[in-house]
Amino acid sequence: MTSDTLVSAAPGSSVPVQRRSALRSAAWAWLGLAPFVVYLFVFLALPTVLALGSGFFDSDGEFTFENVAALTDPVILRTFWNSTWLSALTAVLGAVIGALVCYAMLTLRDENPVRVTVDAASGVFAQFGGVMLAFMWIATLGLNGMVTLFLKDVLGIDIFAGGPWIYELPGLILPYVFFQIPLMVITFMPALAALRPQWAEANLVLGGTSTSFWLRVGFPVLAPAFFASLLLLFANAFSSYATAAALASQGSQIVPLQIRTALTSETVLGRENLAGALALGMIIVIAIVMSAYSFVQRRAARWQS
Incomplete structure (x- = not known):
C-alpha cells in the first residue's frame, strides 16, 4: 500500500x-x-x-381485546367490504383509463404543448381532493347542480329519480375516479415511455405486426408496472377520507368514516378506542397491498434499469 x-x-x-x-x-x-x-x-x-x-385499551385505560374483537362485527365487516369494493372498482377504472391516456401521449414529444398540459394537469388533479373536490361535484351533479338542472329542464332526464345517490356510497365512485386517473398517468407514463424502440424494430424485422408486438412484448413487459400502479391506486382510495367526509356527511359506509363516527359520535359513548382497532385493520390491509406493490415494482424495475 x-x-x-x-x-x-x-x-x-x-x-x-x-x-x-x-x-x-x-x-x-x-x-x-x-x-x-x-x-x-x-x-x-x-x-x-x-x-x-x-385499540387495546378501554375508556378507563384497562387492557382489553374487546375493541379488536369488534372487527368481526357484521357492521364493521360490511364497512371494510364497502371500502374494498369501492377502492378496487375506482382503481381498475382509473388504471385502465389512465393507461389509455398514457398510450395516447406516447408518440408526443416531452415539449409538446398537449403533453406538457396533460402532465401538469395530472400533477394538480392527483392532489385535488377533500372539500374542494366534493364542492365541485355538488355544484356540477348535486341535486341543484348545473348538469343536473340542465338534464332535467332541457332533456327531461332526472338522474336522481331513484334517490340522492350522490350523497351515498355510489356517489363516491366518480370523485374517486377523478383523482385516480391523473395518479395513474403520473405513475404509469414513465414505464410506458421506457419501452425501447429497438424492440418494435426487431418485431417488424421478424415479420411481426403492431398487434403481435403488444401481445408478445409490450403487454408482458408493462404488466408488472401496470399492476404496481393498480395496487397504488387501491391503497390511495382505501385510505381516502376528506372527499368522502364532505360528500357522505350522513352514515359511515367506509372505514375512514367509521373511524370518524367512533371518535365523534354522541350516541355511542365509551367506544372511542374502537377507532384504534379500525385503524389497525386499515393498516393491515394497506400493509398487504403495499407489500404486493413493492414486490411487483421490483419485478418492473428489472427491465426499466
Whole structure:
C-alpha cells in the first residue's frame, strides 16, 4: 500500500485519512436528514403507534381485546367490504383509463404543448381532493347542480329519480375516479415511455405486426408496472377520507368514516378506542397491498434499469 492511500492521521494511528473523511461526510449527511426523521416520527410514527395502542385499551385505560374483537362485527365487516369494493372498482377504472391516456401521449414529444398540459394537469388533479373536490361535484351533479338542472329542464332526464345517490356510497365512485386517473398517468407514463424502440424494430424485422408486438412484448413487459400502479391506486382510495367526509356527511359506509363516527359520535359513548382497532385493520390491509406493490415494482424495475 502506498502512502497516498493509507496515511496515518497521527502517530500510532492506522486509520486512513480518506476513510475518516468519508465517515465525517456520512455523519453530516445523516445530520441533514435529521429534520425529516423528526418530522416522520412526530407526525407519522408516533400518531400511528398511539392510534394502534388505543385499540387495546378501554375508556378507563384497562387492557382489553374487546375493541379488536369488534372487527368481526357484521357492521364493521360490511364497512371494510364497502371500502374494498369501492377502492378496487375506482382503481381498475382509473388504471385502465389512465393507461389509455398514457398510450395516447406516447408518440408526443416531452415539449409538446398537449403533453406538457396533460402532465401538469395530472400533477394538480392527483392532489385535488377533500372539500374542494366534493364542492365541485355538488355544484356540477348535486341535486341543484348545473348538469343536473340542465338534464332535467332541457332533456327531461332526472338522474336522481331513484334517490340522492350522490350523497351515498355510489356517489363516491366518480370523485374517486377523478383523482385516480391523473395518479395513474403520473405513475404509469414513465414505464410506458421506457419501452425501447429497438424492440418494435426487431418485431417488424421478424415479420411481426403492431398487434403481435403488444401481445408478445409490450403487454408482458408493462404488466408488472401496470399492476404496481393498480395496487397504488387501491391503497390511495382505501385510505381516502376528506372527499368522502364532505360528500357522505350522513352514515359511515367506509372505514375512514367509521373511524370518524367512533371518535365523534354522541350516541355511542365509551367506544372511542374502537377507532384504534379500525385503524389497525386499515393498516393491515394497506400493509398487504403495499407489500404486493413493492414486490411487483421490483419485478418492473428489472427491465426499466
